[in-house]
Amino acid sequence: METMQTTHATSLPNILTYGRIVAVPLLVACFYFPGETFRLIALGLFIAAAVTDFFDGYLARAWHQQSALGRMLDPIADKLLVAACLMMMAADGTIRGWSMLAAVIILAREILVSGLREFLAELRVSVPVTKLSKWKTTVQLVAIGVLLGAPAIEPILPGLTMTGITCLWIAALLTLYTGFDYFRAGISHLLKEA
Numbered sequence: 001m002e003t004m005q006t007t008h009a010t011s012l013p014n015i016l017t018y019g020r021i022v023a024v025p026l027l028v029a030c031f032y033f034p035g036e037t038f039r040l041i042a043l044g045l046f047i048a049a050a051v052t053d054f055f056d057g058y059l060a061r062a063w064h065q066q067s068a069l070g071r072m073l074d075p076i077a078d079k080l081l082v083a084a085c086l087m088m089m090a091a092d093g094t095i096r097g098w099s100m101l102a103a104v105i106i107l108a109r110e111i112l113v114s115g116l117r118e119f120l121a122e123l124r125v126s127v128p129v130t131k132l133s134k135w136k137t138t139v140q141l142v143a144i145g146v147l148l149g150a151p152a153i154e155p156i157l158p159g160l161t162m163t164g165i166t167c168l169w170i171a172a173l174l175t176l177y178t179g180f181d182y183f184r185a186g187i188s189h190l191l192k193e194a
Helices: 001-007 012-030 038-060 070-093 100-122 131-153 160-192
Strands: none
Touching: 001 012, 001 070, 012 038, 012 160, 038 070, 038 131, 070 100, 070 131, 131 160
């Protein structure tokens, strides 16, 4: 049993998840250095982390290496990455004005859904991830990636920031809808418990 747990802890899918967590402070550090070079490094780190988000789950399923550790760390890694990027871009003014509302909606939904999932897990109720949630995640990652790279790339591709902000709002709207889906799925259990 211990060997199996050790194997799962050091499996490639879990190592990819660990890498995504390690990328977060490195990405945040890039914001403390001026210039386009560090913004492009942040974009590179983000793209690498986003790619591992796909591969860790895919490989875990394909190689039958799914584990409780992976199921716990994967959403944590995702939320750390998204939250850190949104907060740092809000701090440096990439996201400002009304667009801050889109970022707050995304962060609030992530926290609420995490709490709901934790509550339902205690009741041994599983809430499956819908296809629309996967689309939401994809649009959200694209929005953040575009906004990360925009300050460095916009001189070559004008309008990149506006494209990123538009994607961020689309992600926020999908976030509201999918968040309501999760709440609706869990409401009956919440009412029973009450």
